[in-house]
Amino acid sequence: MADALLELDGVIAGYGETHILRNVSLKVAKGERLAIVGRNGVGKTTLLATIMGQTRQHAGSIRLRGIPVDGVQAHERARLGIGIVPQTRDIFPSLSVEENLIAGMRNGSNLNEAYDLFPRLKERRFNGGRQLSGGEQQMLSIARALLGRPDIILLDEPLEGLAPVICERLVSVFGDLADRGHTVVLVEQQIGLALRFADRVVALDQGKIVFEETAAKLASNRAELDRHIGLSAT
Numbered sequence: 001m002a003d004a005l006l007e008l009d010g011v012i013a014g015y016g017e018t019h020i021l022r023n024v025s026l027k028v029a030k031g032e033r034l035a036i037v038g039r040n041g042v043g044k045t046t047l048l049a050t051i052m053g054q055t056r057q058h059a060g061s062i063r064l065r066g067i068p069v070d071g072v073q074a075h076e077r078a079r080l081g082i083g084i085v086p087q088t089r090d091i092f093p094s095l096s097v098e099e100n101l102i103a104g105m106r107n108g109s110n111l112n113e114a115y116d117l118f119p120r121l122k123e124r125r126f127n128g129g130r131q132l133s134g135g136e137q138q139m140l141s142i143a144r145a146l147l148g149r150p151d152i153i154l155l156d157e158p159l160e161g162l163a164p165v166i167c168e169r170l171v172s173v174f175g176d177l178a179d180r181g182h183t184v185v186l187v188e189q190q191i192g193l194a195l196r197f198a199d200r201v202v203a204l205d206q207g208k209i210v211f212e213e214t215a216a217k218l219a220s221n222r223a224e225l226d227r228h229i230g231l232s233a234t
């Protein structure tokens with residue numbers, strides 16, 4: 001891959017002295033749609049958190065546009081162009097939709113970018129964060145991250161617990177984001193949704209990358225992915 005936007009090389013990382021990621025090497029190209037799959041507890045969240053600078057990195061290197069970011073604090077990585085939508089949905093429940101969005105604005109972004117992407121948020125702009133449905137909260141969390149104008153956006157199981165119709169809508173938004181030049185890394189347990197979105201799928205097991213393949217090849221052979229990670233190919 002000639003023009004990797006993000007590159008991990010031999011990364012060992014975890015919490016305190018504990019090693020969760022074990023020698024992870026991964027390249028993500030500019031504009032790529034990458035899905036990360038794997039069973040519960042294999043280290044998917046830890047991988048995203050490590051890219052964001054939120055874990056302890058014991059070894060290896062992480063480069064953004066070829067420049068090492070090891071040791072760079074999370075808020076500085078955000079400024080450099082890495083955005084994350086954590087599994088916990090990063091919104092302020094006591095603030096309105098619009099106030100949440102304003103808190104995420106940076107680099108000349110404006111509210112209409114969020115409202116164009118999610119018209120539902122415009123309809124609900126004066127509602128408090130805690131009054132939103134799960135799907136609306138997820139839209140708000142994603143929109144907030146996008147208003148930080150990230151080059152690469154890390155999405156941690158954003159579809160978890162959402163109605164199928166909302167999942168489909170969000171998957172289509174993720175595709176639109178990639179079409180507009182964002183690099184999108186999606187952690188997703190539902191293989192069917194991951195394959196619909198991704199160019200490439202990476203499977204983790206026990207903190208290691210155990211499998212890597214293009215989505216086009218996997219679509220005709222999902223059983224192979226299943227064998228590696230033991231997830232049902234739904």
Ligand SMILES: Nc1ncnc2c1ncn2[C@@H]1O[C@H](COP(=O)(O)OP(=O)(O)OP(=O)(O)O)[C@@H](O)[C@H]1O
Binds near residue numbers: 038040042043045047
């Ligand atoms: N803050 C933390 N401190 C210590 N250990 C942690 C912390 N967060 C996660 N772990 C441990 O790291 C391992 C990997 O967890 P992680 O959340 O990265 O997995 P995951 O693949 O994202 O799982 P899930 O699909 O359930 O979210 C687990 O053993 C977990 O207990």
